[in-house]
Amino acid sequence: MTQLSDTQALILSAAAQRPERIAMPLPESLRGGAAAKVVGAMIAKGLLQEVDADLRKGEPMWRETGDGHGVTLVATDAGLAAIGVELEGANSAPVGATDARTVEAAPETPSQPDAAPKARTPREGTKQATLIAMLSVPDGATIEEIMAATGWQSHTVRGAMAGALKKKLGLEVTSEKVEGRGRIYRLPPD
Numbered sequence: 001m002t003q004l005s006d007t008q009a010l011i012l013s014a015a016a017q018r019p020e021r022i023a024m025p026l027p028e029s030l031r032g033g034a035a036a037k038v039v040g041a042m043i044a045k046g047l048l049q050e051v052d053a054d055l056r057k058g059e060p061m062w063r064e065t066g067d068g069h070g071v072t073l074v075a076t077d078a079g080l081a082a083i084g085v086e087l088e089g090a091n092s093a094p095v096g097a098t099d100a101r102t103v104e105a106a107p108e109t110p111s112q113p114d115a116a117p118k119a120r121t122p123r124e125g126t127k128q129a130t131l132i133a134m135l136s137v138p139d140g141a142t143i144e145e146i147m148a149a150t151g152w153q154s155h156t157v158r159g160a161m162a163g164a165l166k167k168k169l170g171l172e173v174t175s176e177k178v179e180g181r182g183r184i185y186r187l188p189p190d
Contacts, residue, residue, distance in 0.1 A: 014027075022060065022072055023074060023075055045078075052072075135185055140185055
């Protein structure tokens, strides 16, 4: 089963409720490069597909193709299955969709959807690198110490540990309460 981010699930849920499974418009909070990255990943996973936008019917456009036409985004059968929407027919297409409407994916879209994700390593000198360095020492670090070093607020520190370190980088952050110091967080030695 495909693991979906909250944003991807939101896009697919909205598409499932719209005529012809159109995934546009995207959530208000998703703009620019972030939108292109999320959509590119969803197309690569086969959750969305680009189809010619019928501007006469008022279909919203995802991008222009450069030849005076535009494309919109449509949830695929796999995309709907990923959010638990059952389809009536095994190969049911969006209402009104035909093979003539299908267009090739954008050239910048990855061509191998099953490729393993790239190992992420933080750039040196970033706040994330500072966080990792602080958690890598044997004594670990408290939320307050990390806040002082990075300038982040406590919720940002916790979010970085849960999101960037645990989910994206696959690091295991441990915590324990130390008398006289409070709760400390650390990364186990390699």
